[in-house]
Structure formats: C-alpha cells, structure tokens
Amino acid sequence: MLSRRIVPCLDVRDGQVVKGVRFRDHVVVGEIVELALRYRDEGADELVFYDITASPEGRRVDRDWVERVAREIDIPFCVAGGIRSVNDARDVLHAGADKISINSPALERPALVSEIADAFGVQCVVVGVDSLRDEDGEWRVRQYTGDPSRTRALRKGTLEWIEEVQALGAGEIVLNCMGTDGVRRGYDIEQLKAARAISHVPLVASGGAGTPMHFADVFKQADVDAALAASVFHTGDIGIPALKRELRTQGIEVRL
C-alpha cells in the first residue's frame, strides 16, 4: 500500500538552512547536508530544498550542495528555486535531485512546466503554489514570496492555477497555504480539500503544522499524499519517528 509521506522542508539561503515566520525574518537553523542526513536517519520520506532567495534575485540554484546531498542521502529529494529553463532543470537533475519544483517562474511563463515535463517526464516536475485568501473570500496565488518586498498578489485563482499546471504537465503540486504558514495552528484543511478535489496528481500540504494531530487531520480530512513542514522538525518539537508511530496508531499508512 502506498504510504503517506512526511516531508521536511529545508529553506536554503546562501548555502544554509533558514526559517522565518510567515516567510519573513529568516534565521539560520543548520548546515544543509548535516540536516539532510539527520532527517534521513529519523525516517523522513523525502526532502524538499527551497532556495528562497534564488527566484526574486534571478539567481540560479547553486549546484554544489545539490550534488553533495545526492552523494550522501538515499531518499528522494526535490530542489526548488530559480529554475527558469530546461537547462536550469537539467543542471539540478543531473546534479542528483530527483525532482525540481517551480513556482514564480511558472507564473511568469506557464509553458516552462510543459517544457520541463517534455524533456524529463512529468514525474520530476513539481509545481509549488503559494496561496492566500483575499478579502473577497477567494484563494489567489502569490508570486516572489521569498522576498516580502517583492511579493505580488496575482489575480489568478489558486484552484484555477492548479488545474492549469496539471494540464501543462505538473506531476505533483505543493500547495503552500500562506495564511497558516509558520503559526503552527494546523494545515488549511478547507483549502487543501478544495485542491484535492481537482488534483489527479499527488498533492502535498504545506503551511501550518504544529502538532502530530495536525498531520493526522490533513491526511484524514484533506486526503493529501504528503505533508510538508519545516520549523516543527528543525526545532525538534516534533520528532519524525514519534510522529509516524502516532499516525500509524490512527490507521494512517506510513513507512516506519
């Protein structure tokens, strides 16, 4: 049976793992390979590395650390940040990443999703979606969220964008619900359920994990394939082995 995945997310800036609250005020939490190995040992199912500064500044992902991670760890990992072309994607995949995730550049030029899917297969194309509920009650997409001074609210509806990227060739969607991100009060079940209903590819929940119960809730109620979290893992507030045991006692299939 296919397991639900627990995915620690490592936000990378200048070659180190950082974390901020609501995407702001980042502090360094550790060294990339060291944290990657720690999470592998604890039973993480997959890792995501977001170079949060890359996209707004037009920089490319530094491939040195991608290759170092690929040499050391034996679980899959995804790299996001500054991937703007098939060549950028090729560099990162050839360095050893299993998947690439694109977010702001896909909003700039949606054809990028198809180009990468055609070149390497849909299975390695993840589209990250940063979403916030506007005052009129609609969920809409945000762009350049790595830099608060450049973050833009788009007119594009979140669900509309999720349908569009699947048609273009996204093999997985990471929905980051910015309204719940960093404040540890639980995932945005309502929004994730709505996204689930229109996603035929795997859907990853992001933003809001604070307790093991939040993970159980998002798997049971929103039927997501994976749950991503950062700060609760970095601080050690939630240990992955204990989290997985708890999920299994609740009848959720996990890899122990």
Next chain:
Amino acid sequence: MSVVLVDAGGTNIGSVRYALQRLGTDAELTSDAARIRAASHVILPGVGAAAPGMRMLREAGLVEVLRGLKQPVLGVCLGMQLLCERSEESDTECLGVIPATVTRFAGAPGLRVPHMGWNTLQVTVPHCLTAGLREGDTAYFVHSFAVPTGDYTLAASEHGTPFSAVVASGNFMGMQFHPERSAGVGAQLLRNFLAL
C-alpha cells in the same frame, strides 16, 4: 568486478552511481559497446520517457549490444521498462528481453498518477535478487507507466491494480522503483544484484 552504467539519457545516472559508491563499487558511465560487453554487471538507469530513451540507445548503436548480453543486466525505473517488448508510452518498441508490454496506470477516482512515494514490495517468486526482503518492506516509486504482473515478476506492488516491482527473465532484471533512493531496502537489493 566491473560495473557499467549505460547512458540512456536518464537524469538519475548520478544518483545510481552515488548509491553504488556508498556500497563501495565504482561504476563507469559509458555508451561504448566493447566496455559494456566486457563488464561483469550492466545497469541501465533511466528517468524520462520511453521513446527518447530508445532513440538514445539506437543512436548509440546499443540495441543489439544490450540484447546480446549474457552477464547480469539491471534496468532501473524507465530502464526496466526499456527491457520489455513494447511500451504504450508513445507506442515505443523496446529491447524485448522481458516478455511484457508496458501500460499506463488507468486513471480512477482517488488513484493519483504518477504513482509517487513509498509502496510495499510483495515477493511473488523467491530469487537471489530479492534475498533479505522482509514482509512490509517499502521502496520509492515515481512513474506513470508500469509493467503488468506475469511469469517474470519476482515482486509486485499495488496502485489500483497489482504491477511488477521487480522482474527477471534469465540474466535480464529490472526494478520499477528507485533502489538508489529507497534507503536500506534499496541498498540491500543493489548489493544482491552486485553479488550475482
């Protein structure tokens, strides 16, 4: 022992190579027919689509070379699919050393395609390649096309329907999942292959 990795354009070649290095084996990446024929073990990794994969093998003049190999050959993910007769993916003729046709996962409510994540391996036929696998062991899969189960199936997995996770037909073997990304279980299976 001399292990070679055949370049079929897969993006996971580096990862497979690193996984072998972690086991103490340096594998050479090559598309040279003589080196492939001379190797003790041949690995055909692969990520991507069947048609470009076969085109690369044809252009490198490797189709007959691979078909004629007598030593242990392991196809990984797309590499395993390329060992089959045909793939429904762009209706591609493949190497034909495993008597199977690769089919697409049927879309069904609640069934996500690609099949992505850790899934259970169930041994159907005992074989040296799967030695040490225990009940409930899982491996990491990411694919949209799959090989149906058949006489060649050594271990199966399930995503809507059962499909082949590990196959063998004589010296030609395949793993649909990524042993290089399947933690201890993957390392064990690669070790088994290298011991053949």
